[in-house]
Amino acid sequence: MKLIRCHIENFGKFTEMDVAFQPGCNVICRENGAGKSTLAAFIRVMLFGFDNERARKTEDREREQYRPWQHGVYGGSLEFEADGKVYVISRTFGQKDKDDTFDLREKETNLVSRDFTDRVGEELFLLDRDSFLRTIFISQNDCAARTTDRISAKIGNLAENTDDINNYEAADKKLSDLMNRMTPSRATGSIKKMELEAAKRRERVRAGSDIGPAMDRILSYTRELKEEQAGLRREQAALYEQQKTVSRYKDVQADKEKYADLCRETEERTVAAEAERAYFPGWIPDPEELQRHLADSAGLSAAEEKRKIYQLTEEEKYAADRLERLFADGCPSEEQIRAGREGLKELHETELLMARNRMSREDAARLSEYRRRFGEAAPQEADIRKAIASWQERTDKKNGLSTRKLTLKTLEQIAAQQAESKKEEKRDTGRSRTILLFSAAVFLVLAGVVCIALGYGAAGAGLLAAGILPAFAALILIKKGRSAARSDSPRSSGQKTVPQEDTKADSADSPQLAQFRAEIAGDEAYIAETEEQVAWFLSSAGLNYEEERVLDQLYRLKAETEEYRLLRSREKSIREQNLEEKKESLTAKLRNLCGRFYSVSPGNENFDAVLSRLEEDVREYRRLREKKDQYAAAERLDEKLKEGLRDYLKALSMSPGENLNSQFADVRNHLQAYQAAVGELTRARAEQADFEKGRDMEKFLRTDSGMPGQLPSLEALGGRLEVISARLAEIEGNLNDYNRQIDDLRERMEQTAEEEQALADLQEKISADRRKYELLGKTREYLARARESFTARYTGPLMESFGKYYRILAREEAKRYHLDANIRLTVDELGQQRQLHSFSTGYQDLIGICMRMALVDAMYREEKPFVIFDDPFVNLDSGKVAGGLEFLDEIAKEYQILYFTCHESRAGGKALSANGSGVTGYPFFRTAGKQS
Amino acid sequence: MxxxxxxxxxxxxxxxxxxxxxxxxxxxxxxxxxxxxxxxxxxxxxxxxxxxxxxxxxxxxxxxxxxxxxxxxxxxxxxxxxxxxxxxxxxxxxxxxxxxxxxxxxxxxxxxxxxxxxxxxxxxxxxxxxxxxxxxxxxxxxxxxxxxxxxxxxxxxxxxxxxxxxxxxxxxxxxxxxxxxxxxxxxxxxxxxxxxxxxxxxxxxxxxxxxxxxxxxxxxxxxxxxxxxxxxxxxxxxFARRNLYEIPADVSGCMTNGDILKRIQAALDQADISPRSMVKLVLTGAVDVECEKNPELLAKQLEGRFYFLKISDETKLRVDYQAFALDESLKGEFVRLVGASDLEEQEKAAVIRCGIRALLGEDLDAEEV
Structure with missing residues (x-):
């Protein structure tokens, strides 16, 4: 593969620059900063694209490093030959790789070629960028040879067939990672973790190993307890048997004792019954009958009690005698006494009425006077009120009459003046009339106000009303005057008639005046009439008419007529009711009633007290009579009861005692005692019979109740049984505890067994994983060995190439150098193989250059690529530089070289080869139209 | 009487x-x-x-x-x-x-x-x-x-x-x-x-x-x-309320837990045992060293079928050393090395099984080793 030319549109500092490449060595000797590295970078970028596209810092991105400051198209083209064809790559670069363009054409046809993609570098060299930089691109200070899988693959010529060598590192890493994850050496490894877990489980299992012995112990205790329990139960059963036997004997003994008790009791009850029987000399009283008599004896007490209650005291006896005598002819009934009370009440009412209606001398005198004045027909109240009202009206009218008359006079004067002035001076301004009317109005109003102030309200009102009239007239006149004044001019010419208003005003005064006069006349008439009527009215009532005192007289008359009516009413009442006779009658009745029993003085009777006394005596009399009757009844009853009781006692062949009550109580008690004794006796006999019924009494009586001496007592047996029961309960409690413990231990045993199982499983897994771990180790080992032997195939040729170049460059044999399967050189130094990094930079560069070329030789056995040397000899001494130039000369025989340097001393002053190929001794930069 | x-x-x-x-x-x-x-x-x-x-x-x-x-x-x-x-x-x-x-x-x-x-x-x-x-x-x-x-x-x-x-x-x-x-x-x-x-x-x-x-x-x-x-x-x-049974199940040749489960179920069905029973299932036979075998998972899958069920793994691991003889990978080297060792056969098989599983990047835990 050969470069032919490149055109840089804009790249770094280059703009519109063309460079032509020659076969062999192309020497570019320019000072620092001229752009050698830029040109080398351009070629690389055209083939592989930019590096560090994903760098975070912009300045770290190669795309930005070479972005042209002057704008314009960022890119260029590269013409090259490969496999006999000439291609042209054209690329432009945008802000990002997706903005880039790529164009590949065949130079000959200028047609787009699909022989390569935009990864043309990888496709051409079968290397990635990194591998390219490590081999074909040899730059200053980066001469060391390091391989990559791609390089190794290239060297092994296997990239076309398989890429397992490429995957070796990844495979080894996977295996290594898996081993790390599984490692038994570190705590992070799964095997180690499992072993730790196994240790814990083992510990738990070990801890559970004591469960078995503990279980055995408890089972042993349980067995012992069970045995003891069984033994105690057997003993308990035996004791129960003994208890039964003893009890049987005890039962017999008890029966005998019981029978003896029964017999004894029967005897005792018999004696008791007979003793009680002895109390009754005759027959045994019937309880019901006795009970009846007992009730009677109780009745004695009641009768006695009653006698006591109803027995009269001495005082009562005395009173009773008195009252007997008082009411010897009969005691007044309730009805009579009630009638007396009513009569007394009526008498009192009558007397009260009489007192009420009785007239005094003054009243009688007044009545007489009134009768004389009024006769039988006194003035009615309504007439008097009417007279009063009329008089009041009359008074009002009279009071206003003078004022009204005055007003009338004034109005007449005004009318007369008007008539005169009208005749004489029709054209006289109404002002004087107006003034006159107005003056009259003012006068009347003032007069009215004065009257009202003086208390003549009606008169005042009339004057005020009268004052309105002239005022109204004055206003009319003013208006007439004005209208007349307005019509004067025409009037004077006699063209207009008098306004209708003036005519109307004149005619209006006359009716008014007439009416006023009529009213006054009416009032006067009323006044006169009223005076006349009132005078007559008073006269008829026997009063003299006095104008100034008419109202007083009328009021007084009203009061008198009222009083007259009342007195007459009272008089009538007394007369109509016949109160006196009634009183007499009532008095007589009362006297009659009371006099039968008490002495009542006529005229000085206090019937109230007498009746009260009578009532009291009657009550007392009746009470005492009742008491005496009750007492007699009680005595009779008492006697009757006693007789009955005595008879009964005699029937019982018993002598009645003094105190029958207690005697009967005694009989009752004895009867009860006897009955109880008989009952007890009956019961005792029944029990005895019952006892005897189920037994062979002969045999029973013969049976010995004595117990064999060897049997323990019931108390002893009971005591021992109690002890056994307690112990059995204790054993049961202990067994329950043990069972609980057994359950717990069993659960723990199960857990331990589970742990054991889990431990066994875990150990199995650990073993399996260990085997796997070993397997992985072996796999890695064999893979590494395979890789070594695999790569060893091409290390020989590599060393050979290296030796060839080393001889040229270093001018000595490369015997001290060794190459391992990882294509790493070591050098023998002081008896040991040393890594190159221990040596100087220049030395490392020298070796690196040789190794790089050796790799290129191994990688490209047929078609040779171009090789770029970017001042690789910068760190070599002058001797080595000469060797370097020879080295270039040698390489140029097979490879197209691009050799960049910044110093003539490393450019070569003379041709390194006679055939003119390879190195040119002068720079050849060519820009557009120029060649520098 | x-x-x-x-x-x-x-x-x-x-x-x-x-x-x-x-x-x-x-x-x-x-x-x-x-x-x-x-x-x-x-x-x-x-x-x-x-x-x-x-x-x-x-x-x-x-x-x-x-x-x-x-x-x-x-x-x-x-x-x-x-x-x-x-x-x-x-x-x-x-x-x-x-x-x-x-x-x-x-x-x-x-x-x-x-x-x-x-x-x-x-x-x-x-x-x-x-x-x-x-x-x-x-x-x-x-x-x-x-x-x-x-x-x-x-x-x-x-x-x-x-x-x-x-x-x-x-x-x-x-x-x-x-x-x-x-x-x-x-x-x-x-x-x-x-x-x-x-x-x-x-x-x-x-x-x-x-x-x-x-x-x-x-x-x-x-x-x-x-x-x-x-x-x-x-x-x-x-008269017993529950009976116990030990049922063998030959799982030879099985490579997966699923295969083993099928064999087990067949064995149980054949035994025709009351659900009230307690059953010990014994895995027998020889299985390949790379067999995916998880007795714990198997037990879980069979949970509830009987009053009690446990699985005992008595299978033997079988290693085909011949198959690895020419295997140039690290795995092959590893198998050969272990095979040549003086470990016991079953131990060898276990080491090999473990090593292979590790190289294959499978999760390892102690139960599966």
């Missing part, structure tokens, strides 16, 4: 060998339930006695539930007589929980104990073997040949007994003793053979399989004894 002969019930067994958590507990409960169902079967079929030839329980300590289940079975069926011979796994803890030994529970001891059924002269004798009596019991056995003799023992049958192994039952020494039916326990699978000209011996096997070493049918034996003629028939009654 009718008897149920059962043994090795191992009630209260933990069942955690293959199962864990909930399934183990479920299975444990099933074991107990099957026992109860067996008793119910007996009641339903007018069985007169239940012969338990040892290992009723699994450990010397038993849960209250297990103890009560047996107690309730005994007490709840007073018309059935339970003949209980303790085995090497049994302890007296169950009996310790009983206040009183019920009338219908007959026990045996370390000397011969005979229980007359009271009908037809059918006598059931037994002895609990231990180190002290394992030799002397044979001579001490004395049976009335007029009776129908059922003898109950727990141990491993052998022609000749071993002095150092108490559980070994010497069949030879039990012959011609007048035994009509030797009711044995200890072996967990059904087995019945002639003892002598008169009788036979029988292991009913365990009632429920607990591991894949107990595959196949399980249950009890139903004995029918004619009281008059003293003849007997016995039938194995499969």
């Amino acid at each position: 009718r008897f149920i002969h059962c043994a090795d019930l191992h009630l209260d067994s933990r069942m955690t060998t293959h199962l864990s958590g909930e399934k183990a507990r479920e299975r444990k409960a099933e074991l107990l339930h099957t026992f109860q169902q067996m008793i119910a079967y007996g009641a339903e079929h007018q069985v007169d006695g239940i012969i338990i030839a040892g290992d009723l329980y699994d450990t010397k300590t038993i849960s209250a539930a297990a103890a009560n289940a047996v107690r309730d079975a005994v007490l709840g069926h007073p018309n059935m007589t339970f003949y209980y011979l303790r085995g090497n796994h049994d302890a007296d803890n169950f009996l310790n929980r009983l206040e009183v030994i019920p009338e219908n529970l007959k026990l045996f001891g370390d000397t011969w104990t005979s229980h007359d059924t009271g009908r037809g002269r059918i006598v059931i004798s037994g002895v609990e073997l231990n180190a002290a009596n394992s030799v002397s019991v044979y001579d001490a056995l004395s049976l009335n040949r007029e009776d129908f003799n059922i003898v109950v023992l727990h141990g491993q049958d052998a022609e000749y007994g071993a002095k150092d192994k108490a559980e070994t039952i010497s069949l030879r020494r039990l012959r011609d003793k007048g035994i009509d039916y030797l009711a044995l326990g200890h072996v967990h699978s059904y087995k019945s053979e002639a003892l002598d000209s008169r009788g036979c011996y029988c292991y009913p096997g365990c009632l429920e399989g607990r591991g894949f070493d107990e595959c196949g049918s399980h249950g009890f034996v139903l004995l029918d004894v004619d009281e008059e003629r003293h003849t007997m028939s016995h039938t194995f009654v499969p």
Whole structure:
């Protein structure tokens, strides 16, 4: 593969620059900063694209490093030959790789070629960028040879067939990672973790190993307890048997004792019954009958009690005698006494009425006077009120009459003046009339106000009303005057008639005046009439008419007529009711009633007290009579009861005692005692019979109740049984505890067994994983060995190439150098193989250059690529530089070289080869139209 | 008379060998339930006695539930007589929980104990073997040949007994003793053979399989004894709720998980196993070292088909070294190198498989190695 030319549109500092490449060595000797590295970078970028596209810092991105400051198209083209064809790559670069363009054409046809993609570098060299930089691109200070899988693959010529060598590192890493994850050496490894877990489980299992012995112990205790329990139960059963036997004997003994008790009791009850029987000399009283008599004896007490209650005291006896005598002819009934009370009440009412209606001398005198004045027909109240009202009206009218008359006079004067002035001076301004009317109005109003102030309200009102009239007239006149004044001019010419208003005003005064006069006349008439009527009215009532005192007289008359009516009413009442006779009658009745029993003085009777006394005596009399009757009844009853009781006692062949009550109580008690004794006796006999019924009494009586001496007592047996029961309960409690413990231990045993199982499983897994771990180790080992032997195939040729170049460059044999399967050189130094990094930079560069070329030789056995040397000899001494130039000369025989340097001393002053190929001794930069 | 002969019930067994958590507990409960169902079967079929030839329980300590289940079975069926011979796994803890030994529970001891059924002269004798009596019991056995003799023992049958192994039952020494039916326990699978000209011996096997070493049918034996003629028939009654199966699947030649799955499904279909079963699928055959084989994924894909399924990979890896002889790649070099090593063949195959998978960039985890 050969470069032919490149055109840089804009790249770094280059703009519109063309460079032509020659076969062999192309020497570019320019000072620092001229752009050698830029040109080398351009070629690389055209083939592989930019590096560090994903760098975070912009300045770290190669795309930005070479972005042209002057704008314009960022890119260029590269013409090259490969496999006999000439291609042209054209690329432009945008802000990002997706903005880039790529164009590949065949130079000959200028047609787009699909022989390569935009990864043309990888496709051409079968290397990635990194591998390219490590081999074909040899730059200053980066001469060391390091391989990559791609390089190794290239060297092994296997990239076309398989890429397992490429995957070796990844495979080894996977295996290594898996081993790390599984490692038994570190705590992070799964095997180690499992072993730790196994240790814990083992510990738990070990801890559970004591469960078995503990279980055995408890089972042993349980067995012992069970045995003891069984033994105690057997003993308990035996004791129960003994208890039964003893009890049987005890039962017999008890029966005998019981029978003896029964017999004894029967005897005792018999004696008791007979003793009680002895109390009754005759027959045994019937309880019901006795009970009846007992009730009677109780009745004695009641009768006695009653006698006591109803027995009269001495005082009562005395009173009773008195009252007997008082009411010897009969005691007044309730009805009579009630009638007396009513009569007394009526008498009192009558007397009260009489007192009420009785007239005094003054009243009688007044009545007489009134009768004389009024006769039988006194003035009615309504007439008097009417007279009063009329008089009041009359008074009002009279009071206003003078004022009204005055007003009338004034109005007449005004009318007369008007008539005169009208005749004489029709054209006289109404002002004087107006003034006159107005003056009259003012006068009347003032007069009215004065009257009202003086208390003549009606008169005042009339004057005020009268004052309105002239005022109204004055206003009319003013208006007439004005209208007349307005019509004067025409009037004077006699063209207009008098306004209708003036005519109307004149005619209006006359009716008014007439009416006023009529009213006054009416009032006067009323006044006169009223005076006349009132005078007559008073006269008829026997009063003299006095104008100034008419109202007083009328009021007084009203009061008198009222009083007259009342007195007459009272008089009538007394007369109509016949109160006196009634009183007499009532008095007589009362006297009659009371006099039968008490002495009542006529005229000085206090019937109230007498009746009260009578009532009291009657009550007392009746009470005492009742008491005496009750007492007699009680005595009779008492006697009757006693007789009955005595008879009964005699029937019982018993002598009645003094105190029958207690005697009967005694009989009752004895009867009860006897009955109880008989009952007890009956019961005792029944029990005895019952006892005897189920037994062979002969045999029973013969049976010995004595117990064999060897049997323990019931108390002893009971005591021992109690002890056994307690112990059995204790054993049961202990067994329950043990069972609980057994359950717990069993659960723990199960857990331990589970742990054991889990431990066994875990150990199995650990073993399996260990085997796997070993397997992985072996796999890695064999893979590494395979890789070594695999790569060893091409290390020989590599060393050979290296030796060839080393001889040229270093001018000595490369015997001290060794190459391992990882294509790493070591050098023998002081008896040991040393890594190159221990040596100087220049030395490392020298070796690196040789190794790089050796790799290129191994990688490209047929078609040779171009090789770029970017001042690789910068760190070599002058001797080595000469060797370097020879080295270039040698390489140029097979490879197209691009050799960049910044110093003539490393450019070569003379041709390194006679055939003119390879190195040119002068720079050849060519820009557009120029060649520098 | 009718008897149920059962043994090795191992009630209260933990069942955690293959199962864990909930399934183990479920299975444990099933074991107990099957026992109860067996008793119910007996009641339903007018069985007169239940012969338990040892290992009723699994450990010397038993849960209250297990103890009560047996107690309730005994007490709840007073018309059935339970003949209980303790085995090497049994302890007296169950009996310790009983206040009183019920009338219908007959026990045996370390000397011969005979229980007359009271009908037809059918006598059931037994002895609990231990180190002290394992030799002397044979001579001490004395049976009335007029009776129908059922003898109950727990141990491993052998022609000749071993002095150092108490559980070994010497069949030879039990012959011609007048035994009509030797009711044995200890072996967990059904087995019945002639003892002598008169009788036979029988292991009913365990009632429920607990591991894949107990595959196949399980249950009890139903004995029918004619009281008059003293003849007997016995039938194995499969009664287990779940059976265990070990199914091989030859996956030779398969290269992918899919291929293997097809082979497995064919094998399972052919086996025609109830979904209630517990299945151990064994992958057999030889597969290429580059075969994509993931037992865990396979198990996931078959999940739910059975009550329990586990896959055991017993395939052998096959390496065609000849195919890599001329392979110039790193892989070829690797295979040749491993092939030439002194590792064992299967180890070589495993290393090669691992290496190739790594080179192919496949994800590796410990399960797949």
